[in-house]
Amino acid sequence: MSEQTIADIIEKYRGRPGAVIHALTEIQHANHWLPREVMHEVADALEVPFSQVMQIASFYKTFSLTPKGKHEVHVCTGMTCHLRGGARLMAKVEEITGLKPGETDTDAKFSLEAGSCLGSCSIAPELIVDGKHYGRMTPERAADVLKQYE
Amino acid sequence: MSGTIVQITLQIDGKEATVAAGTTVLKAAQQIGVAIPTLCHHEKLEDYGGCRLCLVEVESRGRTNYVVSCLYPVENGLVVRTRSEKVDKVRRLIIEELMAHAPDAPELVRLAYEYGADRNRFEKEAAFCVMCGLCVRYCDEVKQKRAVGFIDNGHAREISFIPEIAAKECWNCQECFAICPTSYAQAAYLLTEALAFPGRRKKESTPREAEEGRMANIPAVPMTFVRRPPAAKPEMAN
Numbered sequence: 001m002s003e004q005t006i007a008d009i010i011e012k013y014r015g016r017p018g019a020v021i022h023a024l025t026e027i028q029h030a031n032h033w034l035p036r037e038v039m040h041e042v043a044d045a046l047e048v049p050f051s052q053v054m055q056i057a058s059f060y061k062t063f064s065l066t067p068k069g070k071h072e073v074h075v076c077t078g079m080t081c082h083l084r085g086g087a088r089l090m091a092k093v094e095e096i097t098g099l100k101p102g103e104t105d106t107d108a109k110f111s112l113e114a115g116s117c118l119g120s121c122s123i124a125p126e127l128i129v130d131g132k133h134y135g136r137m138t139p140e141r142a143a144d145v146l147k148q149y150e
Numbered sequence: 151m152s153g154t155i156v157q158i159t160l161q162i163d164g165k166e167a168t169v170a171a172g173t174t175v176l177k178a179a180q181q182i183g184v185a186i187p188t189l190c191h192h193e194k195l196e197d198y199g200g201c202r203l204c205l206v207e208v209e210s211r212g213r214t215n216y217v218v219s220c221l222y223p224v225e226n227g228l229v230v231r232t233r234s235e236k237v238d239k240v241r242r243l244i245i246e247e248l249m250a251h252a253p254d255a256p257e258l259v260r261l262a263y264e265y266g267a268d269r270n271r272f273e274k275e276a277a278f279c280v281m282c283g284l285c286v287r288y289c290d291e292v293k294q295k296r297a298v299g300f301i302d303n304g305h306a307r308e309i310s311f312i313p314e315i316a317a318k319e320c321w322n323c324q325e326c327f328a329i330c331p332t333s334y335a336q337a338a339y340l341l342t343e344a345l346a347f348p349g350r351r352k353k354e355s356t357p358r359e360a361e362e363g364r365m366a367n368i369p370a371v372p373m374t375f376v377r378r379p380p381a382a383k384p385e386m387a388n
Contacts, residue, residue, distance in 0.1 A: 040314075049290075049299075050296070050312055050314065050315065051296040051298070051299030051315070052296070054299060054310075054312060058303075059301075059302065059303045060303075
């Protein structure tokens with residue numbers, strides 16, 4: 001993501017200490033993770049102590065302090081998905097991407113995350129890529145879905 | 151009434167106390183010499199209510215409640231009991247839980263003796279930090295440096311020195327070491343230093359300095375024991 005985009009986001013919230021979470025969330029969505037230098041810039045521009053930015057960024061799971069891939073892949077490991085073959089789906093996704101949950105590949109294409117019940121039990125087992133839900137997934141169809149993302 | 155401070159009268163362990171409105175029960179008790187144990191309270195810092203050790207039994211209008219005295223404001227006719235069977239039981243449990251993290255912290259050992267707490271009741275999880283937040287709040291409120299803060303959440307929450315700030319501020323302060331009940335603040339700082347900006351250390355004293363009592367904390371290692379090529383002498387940060 002371009003540095004200009006991040007700079008624009010920070011500029012928008014300059015001098016507003018209450019908007020730390022908003023600024024961090026926007027940067028997270030644009031950039032997929034929060035580099036330390038960017039958090040320093042946020043702290044300086046919004047006039048909050050860096051340790052507080054760090055505290056917020058490490059507290060919420062939305063924020064990532066490590067680089068993430070372009071596409072965020074979530075596989076549900078909740079009870080319903082598990083009963084409907086979530087574990088097999090996860091194994092297949094792990095095989096395709098070469099990642100374990102929590103990891104990101106070297107060319108930053110995919111990040112894989114496990115989630116315990118992502119809220120769509122009626123279409124279990126499910127796979128979510130960049131916020132788009134793919135329900136009633138089978139390992140075979142998961143391969144087709146992931147092929148669409150480059 | 152305007153201009154005068156409203157006085158509140160309450161009873162603490164059978165003793166009458168008259169204090170200004172807005173005072174906490176803990177401060178009122180301290181004023182009349184009733185001791186209530188605390189871990190996270192510090193007179194220079196805002197009341198925090200983190201450790202829950204200062205829990206007391208309060209009776210007001212016929213109702214009995216259990217509240218943390220460091221946050222509970224006084225009210226007229228309040229009856230406070232700082233040592234009841236139930237209060238002691240809760241304090242004992244808190245001490246036992248904290249001792250799973252910091253079994254040898256002097257303050258906890260003393261409290262465990264007083265309350266008959268069993269230091270081995272819970273499986274040990276040596277985190278050494280009891281999350282009192284004293285270092286974090288002291289650095290923020292008194293020193294206003296914010297070199298140390300909480301990171302992460304839930305069971306993974308811990309204190310963390312921010313290397314960028316700690317490298318500049320901590321060496322000449324180190325005041326949080328003394329208020330930490332477990333010495334963990336010191337350990338966390340030294341670990342951060344070792345990882346992020348190593349090189350600062352107490353200076354070795356020359357034999358002459360040692361004799362004069364200057365810089366005498368660390369005796370110089372006799373050169374025969376040190377195999378250090380003169381060219382690769384590590385640079386000392388100032």
